[in-house]
Amino acid sequence: MAGGGGDKFSVLLPTYNERENLPLVVWLLARTFRESGNNFEIIIIDDGSPDGTQEIAKQLEKIYGSDKILLRPRPRKLGLGTAYIHGMKHATGNFIVIMDADLSHHVSLYFIKQKEGNFDIVSGTRYKGNGGVYGWDLKRKLISRGANFITQVLLRPGASDLTGSFRLYRKEVLQKLMEKCVSKGYVFQMEMIVRARQLGYTIGEVPISFVDRVYGESKLGGNEIVSFLKGLLTLFATT
Amino acid sequence: MTKLGQWLCGLSLLGSAWAVLALAPPGLRLPAPYRQALLPLPVYLLVAFGCYSLATVGYRLATFNDCEEAAAELQEHIRAAREDLGRRGLRF
Numbered sequence: 591m592a593g594g595g596g597d598k599f600s601v602l603l604p605t606y607n608e609r610e611n612l613p614l615v616v617w618l619l620a621r622t623f624r625e626s627g628n629n630f631e632i633i634i635i636d637d638g639s640p641d642g643t644q645e646i647a648k649q650l651e652k653i654y655g656s657d658k659i660l661l662r663p664r665p666r667k668l669g670l671g672t673a674y675i676h677g678m679k680h681a682t683g684n685f686i687v688i689m690d691a692d693l694s695h696h697v698s699l700y701f702i703k704q705k706e707g708n709f710d711i712v713s714g715t716r717y718k719g720n721g722g723v724y725g726w727d728l729k730r731k732l733i734s735r736g737a738n739f740i741t742q743v744l745l746r747p748g749a750s751d752l753t754g755s756f757r758l759y760r761k762e763v764l765q766k767l768m769e770k771c772v773s774k775g776y777v778f779q780m781e782m783i784v785r786a787r788q789l790g791y792t793i794g795e796v797p798i799s800f801v802d803r804v805y806g807e808s809k810l811g812g813n814e815i816v817s818f819l820k821g822l823l824t825l826f827a828t829t
Numbered sequence: 830m831t832k833l834g835q836w837l838c839g840l841s842l843l844g845s846a847w848a849v850l851a852l853a854p855p856g857l858r859l860p861a862p863y864r865q866a867l868l869p870l871p872v873y874l875l876v877a878f879g880c881y882s883l884a885t886v887g888y889r890l891a892t893f894n895d896c897e898e899a900a901a902e903l904q905e906h907i908r909a910a911r912e913d914l915g916r917r918g919l920r921f
Contacts, residue, residue: 613919617910646919653917722894735889739882745832799899827833 600683604673710791712758714798715751721797777821
């Protein structure tokens with residue numbers, strides 16, 4: 591059965607030193623979309639990775655075709671927000687998927703189907719349903735739940751997981767939000783959801799499994815916590 | 830209004846209501862038992878909120894799912910991906 595009915599999904603993949611993970615993510619995405627019969631494209635926005643990410647991306651483009659894999663690199667590390675803006679300029683889909691290229695978000699068919707709830711935004715959550723994590727020790731889980739609790743109390747965002755970055759947006763919704771959001775880094779992801787609620791957009795949630803980085807190191811030190819709190823308080827005072 | 834604004838408004842409203850009722854001048858006071866209950870109310874509420882927070886975070890920590898299946902499935906996917914891409918000519 592042909593799925594989608596005219597919908598096309600543009601996946602924005604900002605990458606920096608993801609040479610190991612990129613082929614696996616692309617393979618999983620391609621397979622997921624093919625199985626669900628949806629039209630798709632994957633836009634790889636590499637910020638001048640020194641590890642050969644672009645070289646691998648070019649090979650993937652040859653394998654999957656340049657209509658499916660779009661290479662839109664940038665000269666150096668310029669930040670997540672601008673990577674999305676840059677990627678969106680080249681997106682021809684009416685739905686945009688934003689996700690990390692580090693394989694920490696388990697791509698699943700379910701997620702794509704969920705958009706049928708006609709939501710403006712679909713966000714992955716680790717905290718509800720059978721969503722969860724793998725390979726986290728008690729300390730990390732405690733910090734995560736504690737931070738999320740504070741976020742819920744202060745921002746009342748209407749979504750259970752704000753710091754996950756596995757999301758599906760209608761293209762025009764994402765464009766509107768990108769205009770309004772000013773934060774940097776992952777606080778920007780949080781701001782998107784808060785602003786989306788204020789603008790009256792509907793947000794659906796899908797449980798996701800957050801499997802710890804397959805290759806590479808995960809960052810969660812004291813610095814991360816401090817900058818998270820700073821970002822949270824900024825959002826508290828400005829949104 | 831920002832969230833901070835909402836909090837400040839809400840807290841000033843509750844704060845002034847409490848101050849008026851609990852700290853009123855002699856002529857306008859409520860009967861003593863009411864005032865005795867009202868006076869420490871802010872502290873009680875703070876402590877109650879603290880307990881609620883601990884209980885909630887504790888519960889959520891305890892019910893935080895571990896995705897064994899997803900991890901195993903991911904490993905399987907990685908294996909399949911490497912094999913398939915290798916066949917299609919990808920040089921890792």
